[in-house]
Amino acid sequence: MAKITTLGFDADDTLWHNERVFRLTEERFAELLADYTEKNHLSERLLAAERRNVLHYGYGVKGFTLSMIETAIEVTDRKVSADVIAEILEAGREMMRHPVEPLPHVEDTLKAVKADYHLVLITKGDLFDQERKVTASGLDVHFDAIEIVSEKSEDTYRTLFSRHGTGPDEALMIGNSLKSDIVPALNAGAFGAHVPYDVTWALEEADAPQGHDRFFRLDHIGKVPHLLARLR
Template identity: 55%
Template sequence: MRNLQTIAFDADDTLWHNERFFSLTQARFAELLADHAEPDHLSNRLLEAERRNIGHYGFGVKGFVLSMIETAVEVTEGRVPGTVIAELLSAGREMLDHPVELLPHAQEAVESVAQTHRVLLITKGDLLHQERKLAQSGLGDLFDGVEIVSDKTIATYQRIFGTVPGGAGASMMVGNSMKSDVRPAIEAGCWGVFVPHDLGWDLEHAEAPEHPRFKEVQDLSGLPSLVAEIG
């Protein structure tokens, strides 16, 4: 029996671009509120709002837009113009409608490991948006299963990998978030593979674990050889 039987991929900023659209929208947000707050202060206030609101709105564009609106109301002491709110809502719709752009080597990596292993997609965020992105990506037919979850925790991975042959011990989670993709997956008993991305959300930051099941590849072109090495 192979050491690895199931390979799971994160979606946003692992298989396709995501954070750069958040960054562009946040820059637009700073321009709209330039008369009311300095960019760094505004960024900190927005991050605080996002942290408060994750439990209410979850992850994704919709929660991000609501947090921007909340921050705009706070920094203007309730005097934010309706035109600014309209601009923020428009920016959110643009993010939701943006075409999917695969990251380099994403399709080749998934196609390669799908020839020999069970392949899953495990992503968090808004259900409709994630389904739309997967459909547009052209990768949907390569996955044996898709899980769109509210958060990625140890319990999440235990539940998902508890249903596949070999369980968590014969599974690997691949992603760009140390906090969501790597650390909890390893604690659930899986291999955790970190694929760094140029942009990252502050709320997803975590230190690399010191664990024999932790691996890192510079980009997805290195994944097939790593999978073959583990066996």
């Protein structure tokens, strides 16, 4: 195996909690629309709106908020009140103000590997919100480079691991999303370490690679130093 020189880390739900904030807001959204439709149907309509809108608004709170508004208009047959729209907008603003809580083992892991590897934070989403979360987490000091991208593709990893390291062949990408963090990184030639989070957004679901000698699954991010020791 190639020598690993560069570690790429996903941010949301890999370094800090994120998806649960969306789930809590969706619960609040369901309460606001309870007089018009039942919760499961509303969730299906919201997901369909998110699937359509991610191509236009990108990932993150702003696109999610606009999708909630669109869904509210649809399921109420345009009868939704201005008060409910105002509540949805406020819920979006609250998400943007939500404290950033690092996950267990994260800071210890970053400190343990920093001396021996080039660390790159690779996150996708709204630039303003991702910058806020990176700073609020206090974890930015551990990284040699921070990249906020609109999408994570094979070309993304090939470009970033060449820009900030010795190329994807000598890089390990660590993240909770098989679809965004692992599969495209493997396709670019990198190693991939999947660290599952307890909830996954439906648009980030994908099948785990089978029989790939560069793919690993870890119970938690604290196992990263042990994996690196095995790969030396």
